[in-house]
Amino acid sequence: MSTLALKGPYWVTVRQYRRTLWLAVAAVAVSLAVIGGLRIWDAQTPDVYLEDGYRVPADENRGYETLRLALEYGGAWLLFLPLLVGAFVAGPLVAREFESGTYKLSLTQSVSPAEWLRSKLLTASAVALLTTLALIGVFRIGWSRVSGSYGLSWADRGSYEATGIVLFAYVLAAVAVGALVGQLIRRTLVAMAATGLVMGVVVGVLGTFRWSFLAVKTATAPAGPTLWTPENALTMESGLLTSSGARFDRLICWEEAARTPGTDTTEGLWGKVEAQCQARHGVTTQYVDYHPESHFWPTQLIESGILLALAALAAFAAFRVLRARHP
Structure with missing residues (x-):
């Protein structure tokens, strides 16, 4: 077990932001409780079978309609996840260290500047990806019931991001962009706002042009x-x-x-x-x-590739800036 334990700057990062970790766990737990509860409520009212063999939710099934609304709004809120991740990395994780000068203490503990930043980014990436995976899993619990209904087709904003792999790429890009912006600005609130703005533009632009990647x-x-x-x-x-x-x-x-x-x-x-x-x-x-629906995964892969390239460039630039300022 000792080989699996976090050591050095990784352990310090987890200890510093353990409240944030518990907040992420709480968010997943609440989401699971809400969606799970709505699925149970929905199951209390039997579906109505039509003459052609199809079945539809009964008109009096309030659980189904509430579940559908929860998924519709939940998918929209997942679009803000990259903005939140990027803002956290840029502000509390990186910029505040420079703003308060606490990073100097870490660098006196036989930890190189590159190792210091690497530990923060790897820890943030791991937590963000696991949280994203859990939230997508919760979303799919409800999606299996309401997919295809109004506002919840495979191509709708929110549903598209929450049912594929592109949200993971958005989160990784947010971590890298946050690390770069946090070092460039070094002011917690300003860095958070700037990163949120940058990731908001990225989400908006790719969401606007994603259906131009493949020919119709x-x-x-x-x-x-x-x-x-x-x-x-x-x-x-x-x-x-x-x-x-x-x-x-x-x-x-x-x-x-x-x-x-x-x-x-x-x-x-x-x-x-x-x-x-x-x-x-x-x-x-x-x-x-x-x-056609068959364009879903190719579009997801192309968009994810763009985001991963952005993440790689931002991460490279972040380490270059760090090396220039702290050789």
Whole structure:
């Protein structure tokens, strides 16, 4: 057992922030109690079986609706986890050591500056990853029941991060960015705010552009009834095509119908004017661009690769800054 015990700066780091560790354990325990309790409440009301063999939650099943809302909001809160991790590493873990000068004591204990920073980052990474794993596990306990419902599809924000591997990459990037910012600023509150801002931008930018990593698939059909995507697909864009295959802006015909007198009072006139407009412009086909559910894991891997590259660059820069200031 002695070989497994923490030693040196690792032991010091754990002792310094044991309250934070207990807070992480408490957060996981409370989350498990809430989701587990809601699953039990949901199970008290039997589902309703439909004629086609499917079953749906009963209308009076308040436990299901509460569970669905808890997962919807819980997934959104998990998006803040990288911001919290980065802010903690940048502020209390690194910047406060420089701000108060306590890092000098550690460096007098036969510990090199690199070993001092390495112990903090490895400890923070291990705790953050284990906490993330536990929270994802709790999320999946509820996800197995409510997945596919409104606001909880595989591509929705929160659900996407909490059901794959990308959240782990976000956490690792947050640790590395926090270490770099904490050394550059060396003021606890300012470093925390700056790291939270940086990670917020990273989360927002990647969340906006993640569905541009892979090319969309396109389904077409003759113009007419609404063209639906395959089951569980993420619709990106839909519209009309002319006989030449060019995409046609349907706003042109909507605006023409809006300008035509009587379309707002005469039943069916709007559709007639719009159809005539489309025929005049040679519209023959409709299309829909979408991402199939099979794009989930490739997108997760690409996004995780970007984040791990960011983490590696930030960690490298953090040690370079440390070496420059404390050779």
